[in-house]
Amino acid sequence: MNSALFRAATALVLAGAHVATPVFAAIQCTATSGVTVPVIVELYTSEGCDSCPPADRWLSKTINEHGKDGAFIPLAFHVDYWDYIGWKDAFAQPAFTHRQSALVANGAATGAYTPQIFVNGKDDRSWTSGAARWGAGKVATVQFNAATTWRDDGLTVSGRLAVPSGNIRLRYAVTENGLVSAVKAGENRGVTLRHDAVVRAHGALPQDGNGAFTLDVRLPKEVRRAASLLHVIAEDASGKPLAAATMACAS
Secondary structure: OOEEEEEEHHHOOOOOOOOOOOOOOOEEEEOOOOOOOOOOEEEEOOOOOOOHHHHHHHHHHHHHHHHHOOOOEEEEEOOOOOOOOOOOOOOOOOOHHHHHHHHHHHOOOOOOOOEEEEEOEOOOOHHHHHHOOOOOOEOOOOEEHHHHHHHHEEEEEEEEOOOOOOOOEEEEEEEEOEEEEEEEOOOOOOEEEEEEEEEEEEEOOOOOOOEEEEEEEEEEOOOOOOHHEEOOOOOOOOEEEEEEEEEEEOO
């Protein structure tokens, strides 16, 4: 360091100034929705439920076998209504419980339970046979582009529908893989649980009249960007998926 820079740095220190260092630099990723519609698989689960680990393992196995071809989007929503029996699920959110209840209220299932799996918005118990039997994705009738800028406290998601329509709704989900919990109480006491596709943030993406959307999303500080994905999903009014895009910003 030359003497001028040294004197300037010393002056800042003596004045009590400091510069905050970010956890990681912001990074932007982009994506365009695919030509086919992936199957949307939503698992409702809880670390406080002793019948849930088999479904968690099934989802991880399915991701390992089929997750790289983009044929389906896995979303593991941890619900909070089993927290009272002795173990608080750190990944659970009341909003996820409300989403499950809303699906039931809209006729997607006869009741809410765990583990429960919805495929394209409908209750589906076929996972218990051990296989994922979904047909080929239909041709997407909707197109959009999306971008995300990741920061150390969350991300911004933005984009635009190719053809604006008030009949299309958009939502996002940030998922994280490779999570491990050593459960110390409740029905799974003494068990180490491993989770993939855990939803860490989820919500609607409001659009303007031109089909453009932008939203700032806060994330828990412990979320690892390298293990996370951002999904943007276009649906019709009934919740039927029309198109989707996935972004991985690992670097």
